Amino acid sequence: MKPGGHPIGLRLSGRMAELRNRLSRARYFRGHGVHSPFVYTIVREVFMRRELLPGDRALYGALLEAGVSRRRAVQLQNLAIHCGYATFGLDRADAEFCVATRGLGRQETLGLVREAAAAGRTVAVLAPYDGCERQALCRQLVAAHRSTSVDNRGYLLLFHNYLPKQHFRI
Numbered sequence: 001m002k003p004g005g006h007p008i009g010l011r012l013s014g015r016m017a018e019l020r021n022r023l024s025r026a027r028y029f030r031g032h033g034v035h036s037p038f039v040y041t042i043v044r045e046v047f048m049r050r051e052l053l054p055g056d057r058a059l060y061g062a063l064l065e066a067g068v069s070r071r072r073a074v075q076l077q078n079l080a081i082h083c084g085y086a087t088f089g090l091d092r093a094d095a096e097f098c099v100a101t102r103g104l105g106r107q108e109t110l111g112l113v114r115e116a117a118a119a120g121r122t123v124a125v126l127a128p129y130d131g132c133e134r135q136a137l138c139r140q141l142v143a144a145h146r147s148t149s150v151d152n153r154g155y156l157l158l159f160h161n162y163l164p165k166q167h168f169r170i
Contacts, residue, residue, distance in 0.1 A: 039168055046078045055081040059088045066101055072154040102127040106137055117160050125156040142167050
């Protein structure tokens with residue numbers, strides 16, 4: 001039977017995958033269960049804010065022009081202000097905070113992350129769940145990453161600093 005044009009099995013398996021994804025993130029809801037003071041502060045001070053922090057808003061404007069939602073643009077701008085990043089780069093690795101948009105190809109994204117890691121810069125990979133290939137790329141990035149990474153559905157943050165290897169799904 002195909003109510004709505006989709007086989008029931010496909011709808012059910014998709015809903016089960018979504019439920020599994022939500023349950024794996026529930027333990028870090030609003031920062032609870034996060035044993036890293038750095039990541040806990042980011043969750044509470046950046047992810048949970050709806051308004052922009054006082055400071056430069058250049059990244060916010062660039063993200064909106066690139067087609068990023070207002071909510072995600074506010075979060076990334078607040079992260080840049082919170083962490084004290086003075087420069088940013090969209091689809092390039094020559095700044096303190098590098099943002100890989102969804103239009104960047106697989107090889108280009110891998111190159112950007114590799115170059116940023118060598119220089120000790122933070123990377124945000126936008127739309128980590130935008131298709132199977134993008135999900136596989138993000139899983140590969142997390143597996144190869146040597147420091148803390150944070151996945152909050154809208155983007156994957158790869159911090160290249162002194163923190164130990166940890167992965168948080170928020």
